[in-house]
Amino acid sequence: MRMLVFGGTGMLGRALAAEGRRRNQPVLALSRAQGDVRDRRRLAYWAGAFAPEVIVNCAAFTQVDACEERRQHALEVNGEAVAHVAAAAAGAGAALVQVSSDYVFDGGGSRPYREDDPLGPLSVYGESKRLGEERALAYERALVVRASWLFGAGGPSFPATIRRLIADGKTPLRVVDDQVGAPTYTPYLARAIWDLAQRRATGVVHYRNRPPVSWYGVACEIAAAVRPRAEVVPVTTSEFPRPAPRPAYSVLDVGRFEELVGRAVEPWLAGLTDFLDTMARREGNSGD
Numbered sequence: 001m002r003m004l005v006f007g008g009t010g011m012l013g014r015a016l017a018a019e020g021r022r023r024n025q026p027v028l029a030l031s032r033a034q035g036d037v038r039d040r041r042r043l044a045y046w047a048g049a050f051a052p053e054v055i056v057n058c059a060a061f062t063q064v065d066a067c068e069e070r071r072q073h074a075l076e077v078n079g080e081a082v083a084h085v086a087a088a089a090a091g092a093g094a095a096l097v098q099v100s101s102d103y104v105f106d107g108g109g110s111r112p113y114r115e116d117d118p119l120g121p122l123s124v125y126g127e128s129k130r131l132g133e134e135r136a137l138a139y140e141r142a143l144v145v146r147a148s149w150l151f152g153a154g155g156p157s158f159p160a161t162i163r164r165l166i167a168d169g170k171t172p173l174r175v176v177d178d179q180v181g182a183p184t185y186t187p188y189l190a191r192a193i194w195d196l197a198q199r200r201a202t203g204v205v206h207y208r209n210r211p212p213v214s215w216y217g218v219a220c221e222i223a224a225a226v227r228p229r230a231e232v233v234p235v236t237t238s239e240f241p242r243p244a245p246r247p248a249y250s251v252l253d254v255g256r257f258e259e260l261v262g263r264a265v266e267p268w269l270a271g272l273t274d275f276l277d278t279m280a281r282r283e284g285n286s287g288d
């Protein structure tokens, strides 16, 4: 399956390209400079030149707090531009996968969010991702994959930050314990997207790793792996005010994914172990 990826140099874009290589499938993963999603003609050019069977849009303005100040930019890149990606897919006769976020929900729930639950973004980022979903789903061959709390090589993430702080001895570390969600390892999400694309899934599908946990719970696992005696202290969200509000309960129901693909979602702890090993190997090789 020929796959064209916009936002191909980000954390998930790289993982999709790596999964394509593993499967011996042709992938063209473009940087922002090569394919700015706001540039409709450029996207149409790439779709015509590469003739993909599927286009995956990973391009996004992902700095959640910065989106509050740059609302127009967030709505343009994460929202309106998705119509250009969909038009490029339609022009090439390709399917479209739009990557979205748990932040489209308000986090006030107490059971995992299903695909058809009402949306209610709390932040500009969430609002912009909801607009992107709408623009994608206007195309009949579109699949929206909502994921949560991504981490992996090649981008900033919560585990990367916590690992660095612990390694630098910035402890005791105060970490929020009243936001519950589910980390998602980008190589697992990439595999999930390839599997869904190959099954020609459309509509909306949720994907995340298991089981649900708080940020504090994730930080404790990182500390246990990196420096077991490092002190990690649970705190509340109110002790950590940030420009963009975060959903308190952000667990996605993955029943539809598991039914479509025929396997359970992976445990995030296995991904975290692989991620920490990869980081340690890379630093070892670079002589840090």
Ligand SMILES: NC(=O)c1ccc[n+]([C@@H]2O[C@H](COP(=O)([O-])OP(=O)(O)OC[C@H]3O[C@@H](n4cnc5c(N)ncnc54)[C@H](OP(=O)(O)O)[C@@H]3O)[C@@H](O)[C@H]2O)c1
Residues within 6 Å of the ligand: 006, 007, 008, 009, 010, 011, 012, 013, 031, 032, 033, 035, 036, 037, 038, 057, 058, 059, 060, 061, 062, 077, 099, 100, 101, 102, 129, 147, 148, 149, 150, 151, 154, 155, 156
């Ligand atoms: N990170 C998370 O926790 C999380 C959670 C749920 C869903 N998601 C979604 O998952 C997808 C992938 O996220 P990620 O974590 O891989 O993000 P990322 O590492 O920040 O990568 C985003 C990519 O988009 C590119 N980009 C930004 N503006 C662009 C534009 N105008 N045109 C084309 N490319 C542009 C960036 O290029 P530059 O580096 O040059 O700016 C970068 O390559 C996004 O849709 C995101 O909203 C992320």
